[in-house]
Amino acid sequence: MNTLPEPDILYQDDVLMILHKPAGLLVHPSWIAPARTPNLVGWLKQQFPADTFHTLHRLDRATSGVIAFVRNDKQAAQTMHQQFIDRRVHKTYLCVVRGWTDPEGSIDYPLTQEKDHFAEPFASDSKPPQEAVTHYRTLGHVELPIPVGRYPVARYSLVEVKPETGRKHQIRRHMKHLLHPLVGDTKHGEGRHNRLFREHFDLHRLLLMATELRFEHPYELKQVKVSAPPDDEVMALFARLGWPDIEQLRENPDLRC
Template structure:
């Protein structure tokens, strides 16, 4: 597996768990659409722990960066899966969206499951929508003197998001639902705004970052709080937007 283009950015490791700051563009697992030699985060972890099975307890999309948690034994898997099932794991994201969002709000909007018909040909595409809740808070706003469509200026918001549920593409779909799609989202976003960030900021990624994770240690039960710093390119974009002094993490 060709893993030389990526290195592990470890946030924490012990004999039971490992936390990594995943870069945007890196798959967590091999996919039916990926090349057999394409690097994955699981592949990098197998190289680090060649004599151990590393278990995935949650996922991040390829385009999303940030903190992701892995278990390193079966007891840790059971404990962490139980925490996710009961909703006691708290995940926090940052995203940049089109328009000026309200100061804060809660999006309570059921989402129909998204299935990959190639990976799961028996999946029922007509299943009913599932409850989905997302809380958000606006950290900053900006107005750029760049025309977009019929508007003479372009407006964007920096938003801290905390999903209460874990539906596929939940943040991306919920923000689109309230008419504030994420910048860089090629599935649920707007091409004009994605193009603006590519052309004016040389930003070619989805601006969705998993920045914080709260959980209990699966063995010691100690409360854990992990933070994933933003990459240099994203911080550069934030600086150019005038957001260099924004408090990005929860205190």
Template sequence: MNKPAGLAVHRSRLVGADDDYLMDRLRLQVEGRLHAVHRLDRATSGVLLVARSTEMAAELGRQLMARTVEKTYLAVVRGWPAEQGSIDYPLSGSSLRGEAKSALTHWRRLATVEVPIAQGRYPQQRYALLEVSPETGRYRQIRRHFHHVSHHLLGDTSHGRGDHNRLIRQHYGVHRLLLHARRLAVVHPATGQSLKLQAPLDDAWLRLLQAFAWMEMLDADAGEPTVMA
């Protein structure tokens, strides 16, 4: 399914007890047990795998552990990173404490823009649209990795830059983290066939892509047909 930004997947100690949750919404619509196979940050939108049985959830979980699931995100970052690259930087767990574990993120730059808005000592601001493929699944991995290399994600209120977040709110009406789980490819546990899922972008994303003249670039990068989540 396509998880909206700002909605937590399930109840946890990190969010309020009275908040709205994705799994609670689904259980009101679908009979039987449901299992979230993986997680997306509350602020992140996009493809989320939900299984209807413990057996299916376990098999999909094994694929995730084996790193055979292809995960592709879209992100908008501050600055112009190289055309492609990798960030190999260990990260700690959800408490941001404890032992750091290996974490690897790859990216490919899809488009760039320079907007004529003065801020600080710069008369223009540079942003880039990236396709991001994390090999591991550490807590807030993409957000923390791009913070580490000073290409902060726009709209990230925890690891980003407040001045650039204000810029996209004031000039483009974007009030969300610009990170979207665009595509997911897994092997269907029952049929053994490759299953490719894609989640459409919300209005805030489309508004920014239009403003930055990136719509054509995104359409050209759509690739082979996929099942819409």
């Protein structure tokens, strides 16, 4: 039985459809998921059966947030794909990571291609690392009186992230590279901290949220900016951690740490 919340439509016109994807929802059907597992493209086809949707980018199943599609128009899809290639689409994320991060920084660390050994059993393992650049700034720190390992307290940071490139799991891998893995990341994270959030906050998801997309409309030549806050579950958690107002943290450096 599907208990995931419904996607929200954030923006739509004749050629664009921008949604808020819930955490846990696949973007496309996957052969590694059980048959009839709900997915975002399937939901769109149910809501708009006369339309054909062109995927522009992806979000991991565990990631929530803003995702864009082109509806029906192949030329618009090609134009938008070129914007992604030219790095003219600007994406913003929020994440919670282990430890206290620096106020701001950039991560310029090439990433090897993450091969899916199930889906791509014969793909080459010898491809060189690809350029990968991520910019970040810290919006908040918190120290919890909960021992983890040999430490008497647990420290976490709320981080705003702007990836310049779009490699697979880039934010998750780059923050791990800084020794600040994302909370809830079962592949690149740290189990003790994931367990802390499950046991003390009843949180069973990855704390990575796509909060904004900005790009040029493929026909109207205007800037499109679509944003969405994290869902109610995440915002309730942020309030408990001392981060009740994300916009104030973004706009006022004195409130951040």
